[in-house]
Amino acid sequence: MRQSQLFTRTRRDNPSDEEAKNAQLLIRAGFVHKEIAGVYTYLPLGLKVLNNIVQIIREEMDKIGGQEMVLTALQDKEPWIKTDRWDEKKLDIWFKTEFKSGGETGLAITHEEPITRIMTEHITSYRDLPVYAYQFQNKFRNELRAKSGIMRGKEFLMKDLYSFSKDESEHEAFFVKAREAYKNVFRRAGVGDRTYVTFASGGIFSEFSEEFQTVSDAGEDTIYVDEAKGIAVNKEVMTDAALEKLGLDKTALVEKKAIEAGNIFNLGTRFSEPLGLTYMAEDGEKKPVVMGSYGIGPTRLMGIIAETLSDEKGLVWPEEVAPFKYHLVSLGNDAEVLKLADELYEALEKNATVLYDDRDTRAGEKFADSDLIGIPYRINVGKDALATGSFELVTRATGDVSKLTREELLAR
Amino acid sequence: MRQSQLFTRTRRDNPSDEEAKNAQLLIRAGFVHKEIAGVYTYLPLGLKVLNNIVQIIREEMDKIGGQEMVLTALQDKEPWIKTDRWDEKKLDIWFKTEFKSGGETGLAITHEEPITRIMTEHITSYRDLPVYAYQFQNKFRNELRAKSGIMRGKEFLMKDLYSFSKDESEHEAFFVKAREAYKNVFRRAGVGDRTYVTFASGGIFSEFSEEFQTVSDAGEDTIYVDEAKGIAVNKEVMTDAALEKLGLDKTALVEKKAIEAGNIFNLGTRFSEPLGLTYMAEDGEKKPVVMGSYGIGPTRLMGIIAETLSDEKGLVWPEEVAPFKYHLVSLGNDAEVLKLADELYEALEKNATVLYDDRDTRAGEKFADSDLIGIPYRINVGKDALATGSFELVTRATGDVSKLTREELLAR
Numbered sequence: 014m015r016q017s018q019l020f021t022r023t024r025r026d027n028p029s030d031e032e033a034k035n036a037q038l039l040i041r042a043g044f045v046h047k048e049i050a051g052v053y054t055y056l057p058l059g060l061k062v063l064n065n066i067v068q069i070i071r072e073e074m075d076k077i078g079g080q081e082m083v084l085t086a087l088q089d090k091e092p093w094i095k096t097d098r099w100d101e102k103k104l105d106i107w108f109k110t111e112f113k114s115g116g117e118t119g120l121a122i123t124h125e126e127p128i129t130r131i132m133t134e135h136i137t138s139y140r141d142l143p144v145y146a147y148q149f150q151n152k153f154r155n156e157l158r159a160k161s162g163i164m165r166g167k168e169f170l171m172k173d174l175y176s177f178s179k180d181e182s183e184h185e186a187f188f189v190k191a192r193e194a195y196k197n198v199f200r201r202a203g204v205g206d207r208t209y210v211t212f213a214s215g216g217i218f219s220e221f222s223e224e225f226q227t228v229s230d231a232g233e234d235t236i237y238v239d240e241a242k243g244i245a246v247n248k249e250v251m252t253d254a255a256l257e258k259l260g261l262d263k264t265a266l267v268e269k270k271a272i273e274a275g276n277i278f279n280l281g282t283r284f285s286e287p288l289g290l291t292y293m294a295e296d297g298e299k300k301p302v303v304m305g306s307y308g309i310g311p312t313r314l315m316g317i318i319a320e321t322l323s324d325e326k327g328l329v330w331p332e333e334v335a336p337f338k339y340h341l342v343s344l345g346n347d348a349e350v351l352k353l354a355d356e357l358y359e360a361l362e363k364n365a366t367v368l369y370d371d372r373d374t375r376a377g378e379k380f381a382d383s384d385l386i387g388i389p390y391r392i393n394v395g396k397d398a399l400a401t402g403s404f405e406l407v408t409r410a411t412g413d414v415s416k417l418t419r420e421e422l423l424a425r
Numbered sequence: 426m427r428q429s430q431l432f433t434r435t436r437r438d439n440p441s442d443e444e445a446k447n448a449q450l451l452i453r454a455g456f457v458h459k460e461i462a463g464v465y466t467y468l469p470l471g472l473k474v475l476n477n478i479v480q481i482i483r484e485e486m487d488k489i490g491g492q493e494m495v496l497t498a499l500q501d502k503e504p505w506i507k508t509d510r511w512d513e514k515k516l517d518i519w520f521k522t523e524f525k526s527g528g529e530t531g532l533a534i535t536h537e538e539p540i541t542r543i544m545t546e547h548i549t550s551y552r553d554l555p556v557y558a559y560q561f562q563n564k565f566r567n568e569l570r571a572k573s574g575i576m577r578g579k580e581f582l583m584k585d586l587y588s589f590s591k592d593e594s595e596h597e598a599f600f601v602k603a604r605e606a607y608k609n610v611f612r613r614a615g616v617g618d619r620t621y622v623t624f625a626s627g628g629i630f631s632e633f634s635e636e637f638q639t640v641s642d643a644g645e646d647t648i649y650v651d652e653a654k655g656i657a658v659n660k661e662v663m664t665d666a667a668l669e670k671l672g673l674d675k676t677a678l679v680e681k682k683a684i685e686a687g688n689i690f691n692l693g694t695r696f697s698e699p700l701g702l703t704y705m706a707e708d709g710e711k712k713p714v715v716m717g718s719y720g721i722g723p724t725r726l727m728g729i730i731a732e733t734l735s736d737e738k739g740l741v742w743p744e745e746v747a748p749f750k751y752h753l754v755s756l757g758n759d760a761e762v763l764k765l766a767d768e769l770y771e772a773l774e775k776n777a778t779v780l781y782d783d784r785d786t787r788a789g790e791k792f793a794d795s796d797l798i799g800i801p802y803r804i805n806v807g808k809d810a811l812a813t814g815s816f817e818l819v820t821r822a823t824g825d826v827s828k829l830t831r832e833e834l835l836a837r
Contacts, residue, residue, distance in 0.1 A: 020556040110522040144432040
């Protein structure tokens with residue numbers, strides 16, 4: 014894409030109403046726009062990143078047998094009453110409103126209730142199990158504070174997968190697969206090296222749930238990391254008894270701030286029982302379906318990447334999530350140089366995604382914008398390229414510079 | 426995909442709480458699930474169709490220079506107050522709710538206000554214009570009645586493009602392009618032959634707006650069609666004066682029921698003026714930006730296709746929107762037949778999308794399900810295929826049957 018056509022502009026100044034580094038950088042670089050605290054519009058560059066993250070997650074969920082669907086924001090209160098999660102005293106993060114046709118509704122804070130109800134129409138026998146269904150859908154949470162940019166929103170995109178299994182052993186087998194799929198997601202998104210499987214409070218069904226925590230100074234959680242084992246424990250369950258159960262040695266643990274990038278919950282029969290999701294087992298007995306839920310917020314993950322991989326110059330996108338692979342920058346106004354840049358753009362664009370800074374702007378401003386936007390590879394096209402026939406390729410993450418011919422660039 | 430793995434089931438009975446044919450069929454075939462009147466979940470087959478429609482629209486919007494972004498559901502009331510559309514007395518379809526952190530918010534009924542406000546940060550000079558930005562985003566409308574299935578929802582997906590131009594002539598040039606892009610969308614979605622550019626009330630800026638109306642007995646609108654010219658007039662503007670302006674002859678018009686599949690509005694400076702979206706013109710004068718809006722509801726379009734192209738047996742999807750191209754159906758339990766079907770499935774799937782009905786179910790039930798689901802081409806694999814080496818290919822829309830060898834099938 015030609016940058017002269019991109020409608021967004023960068024800005025030099027930090028927005029005065031943003032504390033979080035991820036939001037400051039994303040707003041300055043023109044990736045997002047803040048509508049209300051915790052509520053962000055995704056501008057063209059931001060949507061490209063978000064879609065890349067969504068695609069990574071989709072591929073990994075499909076690989077483990079997930080079937081994609083999409084539930085609704087407006088909720089029927091009936092199933093939530095049955096599970097006792099409608100009452101404001103029990104769950105105080107609802108946005109509730111009224112139908113003009115009569116009756117109350119709320120904006121989905123999560124989707125266990127409606128998906129469990131849907132499954133009662135499709136699952137009746139052991140032959141129908143297991144089922145793995147997931148979606149990308151906005152969640153709405155009426156949070157009192159929203160100071161973490163796109164890492165914690167009042168409206169945010171969530172990938173939630175729900176598993177429906179015959180029994181605990183079938184559930185456990187999938188749980189293990191989902192954990193590996195999650196590791197793949199974080200690795201492909203560029204934060205695998207700083208994201209730990211972390212034991213946290215299990216809540217409903219099992220003693221522990223599993224979180225994926227990414228180490229970050231901006232994190233709201235405290236975790237204790239065993240680097241050698243590559244796992245961690247959330248402070249909330251950090252007791253001697255828990256450590257013993259998990260086989261961890263207190264002296265090997267290092268305290269870190271971290272942000273929750275994903276989670277996996279054993280739900281057991283917490284939702285299937287009150288909502289009547291049962292199946293006929295092979296022995297003819299009617300049994301409740303065993304459920305699990307598996308969440309990753311693509312918008313939050315985008316925020317985590319922006320927060321943890323950026324530097325003082327701006328954003329630094331890993332290749333698989335970057336809005337473009339190359340940032341081609343023409344330098345100066347020489348007609349021959351511009352022609353060379355145009356030609357390279359047309360050739361490169363056939364096999365790679367390219368943002369072409371064809372604007373009539375000073376080189377220094379173009380470089381500053383390029384560093385702020387954070388595309389993985391910048392290609393400089395100036396008079397020296399014209400003279401030598403080779404182009405400067407700058408790697409954003411490391412600052413490494415190499416010289417490549419046109420043929421070498423196209424062969425990359 | 427193997428149908429034995431698909432978690433949804435078809436049902437023979439019409440849901441008792443649905444009047445609209447589109448919703449009855451889509452629910453019976455397992456494409457959607459009704460959560461609340463006017464609020465539907467998209468199950469795996471339904472989401473595939475919806476995504477295909479979205480992709481068609483995306484391609485056509487990109488071709489005319491659209492830049493994709495995504496705005497928010499939760500709305501800041503400030504810009505809506507400035508345009509006088511926040512007040513319930515002016516617009517009575519809002520869902521409004523409160524932030525726990527204080528203040529009122531509403532769910533987006535449309536997005537002129539927030540996108541105009543965003544553009545004030547990016548458009549300042551004539552050099553920044555024109556801009557065409559679009560999104561796919563849920564809209565929420567607190568309708569009193571919702572009896573048209575997914576053709577009119579309280580929560581529904583909308584593609585809305587907004588154009589920002591220097592003046593009326595620049596606006597008009599794009600308006601013409603957008604009209605052609607819309608025609609492409611409806612043609613590719615299979616309803617081009619029954620969808621008419623229809624002159625309707627212009628509302629704000631110009632005398633007429635343009636609607637795209639698809640002829641359907643289930644339509645809520647009445648239009649007068651000039652078949653020869655391929656255009657129509659909405660009843661709401663059907664006056665002698667209007668016909669004269671449009672150069673139409675009353676005697677050539679035929680009255681039809683129709684449903685609005687898309688619309689194009691001249692917004693003029695209705696939003697740019699109150700929200701301060703101005704630019705510096707070449708002559709140094711500050712001028713308000715001239716806007717247009719261009720809507721197509723992908724969920725509504727899916728409903729229109731289901732409503733108008735179905736028959737007494739079920740849904741009939743045009744090839745480009747169908748959830749799969751082929752429905753491969755194995756007949757009987759013969760091990761050789763099943764092996765043949767398995768092999769054909771693996772081979773076909775490399776180059777086409779295939780739903781493979783590998784269930785241990787009677788042939789009659791499989792055929793009825795196949796007709797209900799409405800995939801364009803059914804391939805029957807039974808004992809005769811084993812004997813003759815050729816397969817029956819049934820075209821869903823026409824019922825035409827042809828015999829093809831494996832090689833001919835793979836070459837299609």
